[in-house]
Amino acid sequence: MPAKYVIDTRPVPHRFEPVTKSGVIAWEEGCLKCAVCVKTRCIYNVYAHRGLHPRQMIDSIDNECMNCFRCIQSCPKELIHKSISPEFKELGDEYWSPNIIARLWYQAETGKIPVSGAGYPGPFSGAGFDSMWTDMSEIVRPTRDGIHGREYISTAVDIGRKPVCLSVDEEGRWRGEGIRIMDIPLPIIMKVPSFGSITDETVKGWGAAAERLGTLLALPKDRLGPEMNGLSRSLIPFLDDGMGRVGDLSGDFPFVECTATDSTPDLSAINRKIRRDAMMIVRLPLTKGIEERAMEQVKAGAFVLHIAGSMKGTYLDDDTLTLKEGILAVHRRLVDANLRERVTVLASGGLAMAEHVAKAMICGADAVYVDFPLLIALECRMCRRCTKGLPCPVSIEEAPRDWVALRTINLLGAWHNQLLEVMGAMGIRDARRIRGEVGRAMFFEDLDENTFGTLGELKEGYELE
Amino acid sequence: MSSMNDDKFPEVRETPSRFKNPIGKYRLHRTPDCTACGKCVEICRHGVHVAKRGMVLIKNAYRCMGPDCPDPCHKACPEKALSLKRNQDFDALGDFRWTADLLASNWHMAEFGRVPAAGLEYRTGNSGGGFDKLRMVLPKAEPGSAPETNHQEVDLSLDLNRRNDGAHRVRIRLPFYGGGMSYGSVSIHTILSRVRAAKALGTFCCTGEGGFPDELEPYSDHMITQVATGLFGVREETIQRVKIVEFKYAQGAKPGLGGHLLGDKVTPSVARMREAVVGYPLFSPFPFHSVYSVEDHKKHVDWIKAMNPKALVSVKVSTPTDVDMVAVGSYYAGAHIIHLDGSYGGTGAAPEIAKKNIAMPIEYAVPKVHRFLREEGVRDKITVIASGGLRTPHDIAKIIALGADGVCIGTADLVALECVRCHNCESGRGCARGIATTDPELEGQVDQDWGSQRIINMYLAWTKELTRLLKRLGMKSVQDLVGRTDCLIHLDYMKTKF
Numbered sequence: 020m021p022a023k024y025v026i027d028t029r030p031v032p033h034r035f036e037p038v039t040k041s042g043v044i045a046w047e048e049g050c051l052k053c054a055v056c057v058k059t060r061c062i063y064n065v066y067a068h069r070g071l072h073p074r075q076m077i078d079s080i081d082n083e084c085m086n087c088f089r090c091i092q093s094c095p096k097e098l099i100h101k102s103i104s105p106e107f108k109e110l111g112d113e114y115w116s117p118n119i120i121a122r123l124w125y126q127a128e129t130g131k132i133p134v135s136g137a138g139y140p141g142p143f144s145g146a147g148f149d150s151m152w153t154d155m156s157e158i159v160r161p162t163r164d165g166i167h168g169r170e171y172i173s174t175a176v177d178i179g180r181k182p183v184c185l186s187v188d189e190e191g192r193w194r195g196e197g198i199r200i201m202d203i204p205l206p207i208i209m210k211v212p213s214f215g216s217i218t219d220e221t222v223k224g225w226g227a228a229a230e231r232l233g234t235l236l237a238l239p240k241d242r243l244g245p246e247m248n249g250l251s252r253s254l255i256p257f258l259d260d261g262m263g264r265v266g267d268l269s270g271d272f273p274f275v276e277c278t279a280t281d282s283t284p285d286l287s288a289i290n291r292k293i294r295r296d297a298m299m300i301v302r303l304p305l306t307k308g309i310e311e312r313a314m315e316q317v318k319a320g321a322f323v324l325h326i327a328g329s330m331k332g333t334y335l336d337d338d339t340l341t342l343k344e345g346i347l348a349v350h351r352r353l354v355d356a357n358l359r360e361r362v363t364v365l366a367s368g369g370l371a372m373a374e375h376v377a378k379a380m381i382c383g384a385d386a387v388y389v390d391f392p393l394l395i396a397l398e399c400r401m402c403r404r405c406t407k408g409l410p411c412p413v414s415i416e417e418a419p420r421d422w423v424a425l426r427t428i429n430l431l432g433a434w435h436n437q438l439l440e441v442m443g444a445m446g447i448r449d450a451r452r453i454r455g456e457v458g459r460a461m462f463f464e465d466l467d468e469n470t471f472g473t474l475g476e477l478k479e480g481y482e483l484e
Numbered sequence: 485m486s487s488m489n490d491d492k493f494p495e496v497r498e499t500p501s502r503f504k505n506p507i508g509k510y511r512l513h514r515t516p517d518c519t520a521c522g523k524c525v526e527i528c529r530h531g532v533h534v535a536k537r538g539m540v541l542i543k544n545a546y547r548c549m550g551p552d553c554p555d556p557c558h559k560a561c562p563e564k565a566l567s568l569k570r571n572q573d574f575d576a577l578g579d580f581r582w583t584a585d586l587l588a589s590n591w592h593m594a595e596f597g598r599v600p601a602a603g604l605e606y607r608t609g610n611s612g613g614g615f616d617k618l619r620m621v622l623p624k625a626e627p628g629s630a631p632e633t634n635h636q637e638v639d640l641s642l643d644l645n646r647r648n649d650g651a652h653r654v655r656i657r658l659p660f661y662g663g664g665m666s667y668g669s670v671s672i673h674t675i676l677s678r679v680r681a682a683k684a685l686g687t688f689c690c691t692g693e694g695g696f697p698d699e700l701e702p703y704s705d706h707m708i709t710q711v712a713t714g715l716f717g718v719r720e721e722t723i724q725r726v727k728i729v730e731f732k733y734a735q736g737a738k739p740g741l742g743g744h745l746l747g748d749k750v751t752p753s754v755a756r757m758r759e760a761v762v763g764y765p766l767f768s769p770f771p772f773h774s775v776y777s778v779e780d781h782k783k784h785v786d787w788i789k790a791m792n793p794k795a796l797v798s799v800k801v802s803t804p805t806d807v808d809m810v811a812v813g814s815y816y817a818g819a820h821i822i823h824l825d826g827s828y829g830g831t832g833a834a835p836e837i838a839k840k841n842i843a844m845p846i847e848y849a850v851p852k853v854h855r856f857l858r859e860e861g862v863r864d865k866i867t868v869i870a871s872g873g874l875r876t877p878h879d880i881a882k883i884i885a886l887g888a889d890g891v892c893i894g895t896a897d898l899v900a901l902e903c904v905r906c907h908n909c910e911s912g913r914g915c916a917r918g919i920a921t922t923d924p925e926l927e928g929q930v931d932q933d934w935g936s937q938r939i940i941n942m943y944l945a946w947t948k949e950l951t952r953l954l955k956r957l958g959m960k961s962v963q964d965l966v967g968r969t970d971c972l973i974h975l976d977y978m979k980t981k982f
Contacts, residue, residue, distance in 0.1 A: 041576045062916045062926065086906040087916035091573055092503035102572040122836070132835050136909025136920060138737060138873065138895055139828045139839035140579030143613025152827065155740035155804045155843045157733055158771050158781075165742075165769060374841045437837045443770075444740030444842045461805055466848045467613070467976075470886075474618070474969055475977035483619040483973060484607070484878075484953075 023171045024204040026232065026432035028130020031425045033398055035413045036072045037124050040107045040117070042081045043090075046098040057090040057099070066090075111401035114331040119371050120395055123430065127396035130429035132373075132436050147332050147341035147369070148378040150463035156446030166443035174438055174450045176206040176386045178274070178363045179298055180322040199298060201273050204233045205435055206386035206450050207376060208255070209427070210367060211238040213330065214403065215394045216411035219244045224423025225393060226250040231424065232431055237276060237388060255300065276300035276325060279316050300325050305345045305368060306336040310352035317358050324349070325365040326384070330391065332369020342368050343382055350383025350455050359455070373437035383455040389431075396430040397423060493657075494684045496597025496944055499937045501546075501902060502929065508546025509574045509588060509603060512558065517565040524557035524566060533557065545571075546588075549603025580611045581828065582895070582905050586875055593945035594900035594938035599877075607878040611828075614847040615879045617975045622956045638951045639961040642890045644728070644867050645796050645820050652727045652794050657686035658947055659890035659962050660880060662897060663871050664710045664730065664800075666694030667717075668745050668754040668766075669832050669909070670898075670920045671927035677935025678897050679703045684940055690730055690892075693743060693768060695757035696722040708798065711788070713742060714768035716758040723791045730798040730823065731784060733771060736872035737830025739802035739843040743768030744833070746910055751922045778813035785818040796820040798869070803827060803849035808856035815857070815866045823892060824849050826872025831894045831920070833910030846872045847886065854887025854967055877949035887967045900942040901935050 043065075045058070058066040065083040072079060081104065090099045110117040118141075122133050144150050162170040179200030186194045209229050211222060222242050229236035230253040237255040247254065251270030258277040275297045301321040303312055305328040313324055326349055328342040329335050346366050353359040366379050367388035379387050395401065398413040405411055442448065445459055453459070477483070500506070512532065520540045524533040530547040533540055550568060558566035578584030589606030593599060599606050608616045644654040662678045669692065676699060682689035683706040690708040691700065695717020700707055704725045711718050712732040723729055734740060745754075747765040755762040775781050785797050798821035799814040801807065811822045826846025830839065850870050857863040870883045871892035880891050895903070901919050914921030918929030950962065959965055 062913060085908050085911075085916065086576075086904070087908070088507065088573070088577075088904050088906070089503075089916055092501075092505045092507065095504060097505050100573050101576040103576055132837065134833050134835050134910060135839075135907035136831065136833045137898070137903070137905050137907050138581070138830045139836075140581055140905070140907070141611075141840060142580045143611040143616065143828075143845065152844050153842050155734065155802060156771075157740075157801055157804055157806075157810050158775055158777070160771055160773075165767070372837075374837050378841075437835065440741060440835050440837055441842065444738075444838065446740070459805070461844045461848075466844065470848050470851050471618070471974035472977050474972045474974040475979045477621065477973055477978060480624055481621050482624050484622055 023169070024174065024233075024435075026130075026205075026428060026435050028429045028432040029425070030129055031127070031422065031429055033124065033128055034418070034422075035398055036075055036077055036079060036082055037121070037398070038104065038106050038110060038117075038400065039081045039084075040104060040121065041084070041086065041101050042104045043084050044100045044102065046100075048098075049096050050098060051096055053095065057093040060093075061090060062087070109402075112331075114369060115371060115391065115395075115401045120399075120401060122372070123392050123395040124398065126433035127398075127426040127430040130432045132433050132440070144463045144467075147343050148375050151343070151378055151381075152461045153374075153377060153381065153441050153445060154459040154461065155444040159446035161443055161446050161448035166439045172439050172442050172448045174206060174435060174442075175202050175204045176450050176454075177202045178323060178365070178386060181361055181363070183360055201298075203235060203386070205431065206380060206438075207431060207434065208234060208365065208386060208388045209236045209393055209431075210388040210390040211236070211242055212390040212394045214406050215391075215399060216405045216415040217394070218416045219246070220420050221397070221415060221418060221423055223247065223250075224418070224420035225427055226253060227420060227424040228427035228431070229253040231428060234431075235273070243270070257302070272297045274298045274300050274323070276302055278302045278304070279312065279321075298323060300365065302327050305329070305334050305342065307334065307340070309334075309345050310348040313349045313364075314352055314356060314358075317353065317356075317362055322361060323363045323365065325367065325388070328366070328368025330369055332371075332375075342366060342370075342379065346379055346382040346384050347457070354455070373434040374441065376434060377438055377441040377453065378460070380450065380453050381456050381460045383457075385451075385454055389434075392430060393427055396426045493944060493947070494940050496941050497937050498596060499934060499941055500595055501591065502931075502934060503902070506544075506546040506591070507573050507577065507588070508548060508571055509584070510545065510548045510550040511569055511571045512542050512545050512548060513567045513569070514540075514542060515565045515567075517563045518561075519563055519565075521562060523560055523562060527555045527560055528557050529555070549601065552602035577904060579905065581609050581616075581873065582875060582899070583609050587899055587905065590875075590896060590899045590942060591902065594942040597941040597944045599945050599949055607876055609875065614828075614845050615873070615875075615882055618847070618882045619973050619975065620878065620881060620885075620953060620957075621971050621973050622953070623958070625956065638954045638959065639963075640947055640950060640954075642867070642962070646865050646867055647818075647820055649818075650794070651796050651820065654727055654796055656688060656890070658943065659884065659950075660893050660943075660946075661687045661708070661869075661890070662689030663831075663892040663894035664690035664692030664708070664732065665831055665894060665920075666692030666710075666745075667697050667757055668694045668749055668922060671918065671922055671930065672697060672699055673927055673930040673932050673935060674898070674901060674919050675700065676932045677901060677930065677939055679706060680932065680936035681897075681939035681943065682706045684936070685943055688728060693717070693732060694745075694754070695719075696725065697757060701725070710800075712768050713770060713772050714766065716760070716766065716768070720791055723788060723795070726792075726795065728796045728798055728821075729788050729792065730800055730821075731772075731788075732800045733775075734802040734825070735800070735830060735832075736802045736825035736827050736843065736846070737832060738834035738838045739804070739825075739827065740770055741835070741838055741842075742770035746833070748912060749910075749914060749922055751924075754922055778817055781813065782817035789818070798823050800825055803843045803846065803872075805844075807844070807849045808852050811853045811857060811866075811868070812860050812862070815860075815862050819866065821867045821869055822853070823869040823871065824853060824888075825892075826870070829872030829874070829895060831898060831909070846870050846874075846883065850883055850886045850888045851969070858967075877946040877953070880946070881950060881953050881965065882972060884962065884965045885968045885971045887969075889963070889966055896942065897939055900938045901930055902938075 177200040334340040366384040534543040585605040589604040693712035708728040745766040800823040827843040870888040909920035913923040
């Protein structure tokens with residue numbers, strides 16, 4: 020058995036005090052100076068650890084508070100209170116929600132998966148991936164010694180050219196195109212986000228993380244600095260200026276990526292320039308009719324497709340349709356045409372939580388690109404000040420590359436472990452097998468209507484409670 | 485077990501919060517303009533204001549029902565010395581499923597034994613689907629008629645053995661019992677509070693995985709003992725001691741993942757009970773390593789029956805796509821109870837990815853199982869128990885109308901003991917409020933008499949509310965409601981809009 024894929028994580032402290040959900044307000048006026056103040060009885064020693072953050076001059080108490088409400092409920096003069104922090108509510112937007120951001124910070128800091136007691140606190144369902152549940156298996160288990168055991172669950176996937184059969188000529192030589200795949204141990208490709216206070220240092224940090232994790236970093240060609248040469252086996256340059264103009268691209272890249280155009284991609288021209296046999300990833304912006312455009316590209320010879328949705332996980336031309344629908348449509352169309360096995364389908368846009376990786380794969384993606392979570396791992400608050408030319412509140416541009424790499428590794432380490440949880444529960448031990456396994460998922464649109472669709476008639480003389 | 489029915493329900497005894505400052509939805513502020521005229525003391529029916537040594541004080545602000553109050557003190561105050569505003573602390577509580585309103589209304593029920601008269605939404609949460617979008621459809625009430633509800637008028641009892649196979653005849657007086665919370669995950673005081681409430685009300689409470697502490701032996705007739713995959717604390721005598729044995733195949737909060745008790749919680753007493761080593765984390769593997777099929781499962785059931793031939797066997801499973809097949813398989817293997825644990829409940833620590841995403845909500849699973857068992861012709865031979873996110877008497881009525889016979893309660897019991905759902909049960913010494921901890925200092929915060937009475941009060945409020953709903957439906961027994969989806973409307977599919 021090949022060596023087990025383990026992502027080593029270790030705590031990597033944040034550089035700034037994170038914004039927390041609620042704040043503690045403790046009034047001094049009216050204090051009775053009790054012999055034993057409730058603040059001294061905090062079981063988390065919040066008040067004892069309390070300190071002023073030297074750089075930001077803010078009190079650390081909100082970050083330490085665990086919300087048990089004991090001091091609030093015990094102070095004899097009711098001088099201690101909690102309230103929801105307005106700054107927290109302002110984080111991100113309706114998609115990149117404060118809770119998602121806070122959870123990503125936690126994972127990047129600790130490398131651990133978020134665990135909590137007392138049930139699920141969130142909404143019943145939601146748009147996109149929130150409208151599906153993954154299956155579990157009551158009695159089948161994927162391994163004999165648990166999901167973290169010696170006998171492991173593989174999260175490796177293949178990207179590349181996978182002809183359905185091999186053929187040889189009369190002299191026993193390979194005929195036509197053979198198999199050319201790269202397997203990555205994690206179905207996650209890192210991708211430089213479209214905005215952020217990103218410098219060469221940041222990109223080098225991400226590149227180093229990609230190399231350490233054994234995966235890839237996709238980045239616009241103009242982000243390739245000279246110092247990145249040593250990392251080229253872990254990079255996917257994106258040629259956003261069209262295929263003809265490769266420019267000074269040089270390096271040992273396993274893939275290059277460009278946006279699909281009407282013409283067939285001329286891979287050989289690019290390969291001649293970079294003198295390597297790089298594989299082409301064809302990027303398809305996610306718009307209506309994506310499945311037909313995917314078919315055209317595959318018929319024209321493309322074998323790796325990248326379905327690129329909006330940063331909120333929707334179609335670019337219709338935000339009521341989500342990446343989930345886009346992946347399902349492409350997957351099903353390729354299955355119907357008997358072409359699915361030949362093609363690698365990658366997806367990007369709005370992948371914000373580990374569960375999105377598993378769900379995108381269940382819908383039919385072979386692997387996904389992750390972009391903004393890489394930035395949030397570096398304490399980004401998704402405030403978009405950088406897009407307006409304003410300074411970054413957490414100075415991401417000053418973050419040293421080692422810190423960038425370690426925070427990123429922590430985040431993806433936590434995601435890897437969560438993928439193991441989902442696969443373990445499904446009783447599946449190879450990530451390649453969850454691709455397109457829609458039968459092992461439950462969809463809101465099927466279940467809700469089926470269960471409640473007939474519960475709608477209110478007769479005369481009746482009322483609701 | 486008819487004797488259970490002859491007993492009277494216990495009395496409600498007012499059992500206030502154990503904290504000095506209970507959290508209410510509103511705050512009242514009194515300015516120095518107050519002349520202590522006593523008007524507010526006189527008009528408030530909830531004892532918010534008290535007169536003391538020539539002064540008038542706000543003593544029980546948490547009882548204030550705010551704008552819903554028919555006689556608002558702040559409007560009646562001749563000096564305009566009172567003002568009302570929302571309590572910020574209240575808004576820092578709660579979540580989509582357990583809103584601050586639901587927490588505060590369960591606290592109200594645990595204190596007073598009745599549902600809040602106004603000011604709090606005690607029936608539904610804010611999750612935007614499932615229970616929170618379902619409504620009971622009731623014949624319009626006659627204007628002016630609000631008869632005092634008496635529990636005894638409607639039969640809420642439930643037979644747990646429908647196989648007629650010579651095992652115990654067990655009838656619980658309420659269509660719910662306490663779900664498994666192990667010794668280790670919660671304190672002995674929490675367990676005893678729940679168990680004593682279960683006994684007083686003629687129902688059951690489950691030990692969870694982790695053994696049967698000696699302190700519970702006097703309550704054996706009201707205990708369900710659990711056999712889970714780790715087999716922690718399972719002994720022949722504990723199996724023989726009880727009337728119901730529960731196999732835990734999976735649990736809704738972490739389906740397919742087994743259990744995990746962190747090392748910090750493995751105190752000497754927990755370690756002794758579980759026959760383990762102090763300070764080491766304990767994993768309950770997934771699944772039972774001896775069960776791969778319904779036939780293997782039958783072997784399991786037979787094993788229990790060999791030790792305790794009269795025991796009822798309950799099978800606790802979570803809700804995969806094929807939950808209906810699992811249920812029918814359990815029936816053929818000899819189970820008396822199929823216990824479906826949906827994905828949104830649970831009390832123990834679990835990965836958040838599992839709680840949110842793995843397996844389906846209970847509102848989908850119950851009708852699916854109910855239909856399948858009926859088509860198989862065995863629905864009346866097995867008791868269907870639902871759990872996983874049931875918070876209110878209305879949730880109970882809704883899930884029964886969707887096809888369950890009864891339900892299993894966990895989180896609500898903890899809320900009655902003043903859980904604030906901070907979700908930190910698993911970290912460090914455990915629950916700061918002394919509920920889900922085995923830390924000797926912290927667990928001392930919960931007194932058993934206080935705890936059991938709080939749970940009794942809450943359950944009594946629930947039974948009154950269930951009785952009221954059933955009476956309005958013209959039903960004599962809660963069993964008449966099983967599978968009556970015509971008593972439900974889902975707001976997203978409603979045709980007559982108001």
